[in-house]
Amino acid sequence: MIAVQREITLPAYSRGFHLIEEEVFSEIPELRQVKIGTLNVFIKHTSASLTINENADPTVRTDFESHFNKYVPENAPYYRHTYEGSDDMPAHIKASLLGSSITIPITNGQPNVGTWQGIYLCEHRNYGGHRKLILTLMGI
Amino acid sequence: MIAVQREITLPAYSRGFHLIEEEVFSEIPELRQVKIGTLNVFIKHTSASLTINENADPTVRTDFESHFNKYVPENAPYYRHTYEGSDDMPAHIKASLLGSSITIPITNGQPNVGTWQGIYLCEHRNYGGHRKLILTLMGI
Amino acid sequence: MIAVQREITLPAYSRGFHLIEEEVFSEIPELRQVKIGTLNVFIKHTSASLTINENADPTVRTDFESHFNKYVPENAPYYRHTYEGSDDMPAHIKASLLGSSITIPITNGQPNVGTWQGIYLCEHRNYGGHRKLILTLMGI
Numbered sequence: 001m002i003a004v005q006r007e008i009t010l011p012a013y014s015r016g017f018h019l020i021e022e023e024v025f026s027e028i029p030e031l032r033q034v035k036i037g038t039l040n041v042f043i044k045h046t047s048a049s050l051t052i053n054e055n056a057d058p059t060v061r062t063d064f065e066s067h068f069n070k071y072v073p074e075n076a077p078y079y080r081h082t083y084e085g086s087d088d089m090p091a092h093i094k095a096s097l098l099g100s101s102i103t104i105p106i107t108n109g110q111p112n113v114g115t116w117q118g119i120y121l122c123e124h125r126n127y128g129g130h131r132k133l134i135l136t137l138m139g140i
Numbered sequence: 141m142i143a144v145q146r147e148i149t150l151p152a153y154s155r156g157f158h159l160i161e162e163e164v165f166s167e168i169p170e171l172r173q174v175k176i177g178t179l180n181v182f183i184k185h186t187s188a189s190l191t192i193n194e195n196a197d198p199t200v201r202t203d204f205e206s207h208f209n210k211y212v213p214e215n216a217p218y219y220r221h222t223y224e225g226s227d228d229m230p231a232h233i234k235a236s237l238l239g240s241s242i243t244i245p246i247t248n249g250q251p252n253v254g255t256w257q258g259i260y261l262c263e264h265r266n267y268g269g270h271r272k273l274i275l276t277l278m279g280i
Numbered sequence: 281m282i283a284v285q286r287e288i289t290l291p292a293y294s295r296g297f298h299l300i301e302e303e304v305f306s307e308i309p310e311l312r313q314v315k316i317g318t319l320n321v322f323i324k325h326t327s328a329s330l331t332i333n334e335n336a337d338p339t340v341r342t343d344f345e346s347h348f349n350k351y352v353p354e355n356a357p358y359y360r361h362t363y364e365g366s367d368d369m370p371a372h373i374k375a376s377l378l379g380s381s382i383t384i385p386i387t388n389g390q391p392n393v394g395t396w397q398g399i400y401l402c403e404h405r406n407y408g409g410h411r412k413l414i415l416t417l418m419g420i
Contacts, residue, residue: 001141001281003316003420005387036143038180038276040318042385044394046334051236054186059220060232066218067233071211071351078346080339092340093347096331100397101383103241105182105274107145112274114184117240134385134392136318138278138418140143141281176283178320178416191376194326199360200372206358207373211351243381245322245414247285252414254324257380278418280283 004030004137009130013123017061021119028135032109037139042101044132047091047125049098055118068094091124098122144170144277149270153263157201161259168275172249177279182241184272187231187265189238195258208234231264238262246279284310284417289410293403297341301399308415312389317419322381324412327371327405329378335398348374371404378402
C-alpha cells in the first residue's frame with residue numbers, strides 16, 4: 001500500500017474562485033506511482049472551500065462568485081455572527097455548501113478526472129490570506 | 141489490502157434526479173470481498189453530480205428538481221457564461237452544490253448505508269448524454 | 281495497513297447545528313495509531329447531514345440554521361413530498377446541500393484539521409431522534 005501525505009500552503013488569492021489543480025498535483029509527485037487509489041484534498045479553514053468544476057472558460061468562475069454572493073448575501077438581517085466583518089458569516093455558509101474536501105480517483109499514475117474538470121479554491125473572504133491544504137494519497 | 145477501480149458509463153438520463161445504486165453496485169461485485177472499507181463514486185463531468193438521499197418516494201426527487209431550478213435559476217441576469225445554453229451555467233452551480241463524488245462505507249461485503257438511502261445521479265443538463273463514473277473500492 | 285470501522289449512535293439532538301467532534305474522535309481511539317490516513321464519517325440518514333465549520337462562536341451555528349431555513353423553506357408551493365410534515369422535504373434538500381459524509385486527514389495519530397474546524401451534526405428535522413454514524417479509519 002502507498003500512503004503519502006503533504007501539507008501545502010497556497011499563495012493568498014483574491015476573493016473568488018481559482019483553478020489550483022497544477023499547484024496541487026505538482027506537490028505530490030508520488031501520485032505517478034499509484035495504479036489504483038484516491039487523492040483527498042482537504043482545506044484547513046472554515047471560510048474557504050474546495051470544489052471541482054469547469055476548467056476552461058473563466059466566466060464560469062466569475063458567475064460562481066456572482067451566484068453565491070446573491071444567495072448567501074452579506075448583511076442578512078438574521079446574522080448574529082457579525083463582528084468579524086460582513087464577509088465572514090457568508091464565508092462560513094459558502095464553505096459548508098461547497099465543502100472542505102474533495103476526493104479524486106487516481107488511475108495508472110494520473111488523476112482520473114474529466115477533460116473539463118479543474119479544482120477550484122473557493123476564497124470567500126475579502127482578505128483570506130494563505131490557505132493550507134492537506135493532500136492525502138492512498139492506494140496501491 | 142483490496143483496491144479495485146472501474147469506470148462505468150451510465151445510459152443517458154433525462155434532466156432531474158435518478159436512483160442509480162443498483163447500476164453502481166452491480167458493476168463492482170468485488171465489494172462483497174471487503175470486510176472494512178469505502179467505495180468512492182466520482183462523476184467525470186461538471187454539469188451533473190452525485191448525492192445520497194431518499195430512495196422510496198419519487199416525489200422527493202421531483203421536489204429536488206423544482207427546488208434547485210428555483211434557487212439556481214436559468215437566465216440569471218448576472219451570468220456571463222451563457223453561450224452553451226440557458227441550462228449550462230445553472231448546471232455547473234448545481235453540480236458544485238451537490239458535489240462530484242460520494243464516499244460510502246463498506247462493511248462485511250455490503251454497502252453500509254441507511255434503509256432509506258439511495259444514490260442519486262443529478263442530471264442538470266437538458267441533454268446531458270452518457271455520464272462516466274469512476275468507482276474506487278479500497279479496504280481489507 | 282490499518283482499517284478500523286465503527287458504528288456509533290448519537291443522542292437525539294434538537295433541530296439545528298451541533299458540534300460533535302469529541303463524540304466522534306473518542307469512539308475511535310485507534311486513530312492514535314495512524315501515521316498517515318483518513319477518517320470518513322458517514323451519516324446513515326437522509327434528513328440530517330454532516331459538515332465542517334467554525335467550532336468557537338455558537339452564533340455561527342444559529343446563523344446556519346437561520347440561513348438554511350430561509351433558502352430551503354418549509355411549505356414551498358412546489359413541494360409534492362409533504363405527507364411526513366412540513367420539516368421533512370426541506371430536511372432532505374438541506375441534507376444533500378451539506379452532504380452525508382466528511383473525510384478528515386489523520387497525521388501522526390491526530391485529526392489534521394484547522395484550529396477553528398469542528399464537525400457539525402446538522403439536524404434538519406424537528407424530532408430527528410438518534411442518528412447513526414459509520415466511522416471508517418484507513419491508513420498506515
